[in-house]
Amino acid sequence: MTKRTVTATYSVVLDETVELSLVDVCEACRIDAESVFEMVNEGIVDPEGSDPTNWKFNTLALRRLQTALHLQRDLGVNLPGAALALDLLEELEALRRRTT
Structure with missing residues (x-):
């Protein structure tokens, strides 16, 4: 029998006006x-x-x-790469919304 490890993740939904x-x-x-200063300087957030x-x-x-941190920790993406990936993900999401 194979053992599996299950990891639970919890999140909180916040109001966008917070x-x-x-x-x-x-x-x-x-x-x-x-770390936040570096991400601001890279343009990840303003x-x-x-x-x-x-x-x-x-x-x-x-x-x-949080997404930039996941890209860094889990995939080894540097900050400029994370900024680019975030912009591309948002653009993709916008395109999907327009086509549905």
């Missing part, structure tokens, strides 16, 4: 602020606010950050 601070995003993604202490992220930005 605004998250830099601290909130770091906690949600389990990363440090420097927070509202003039400086990091005032940055606000919406839930779509949180999802982009």
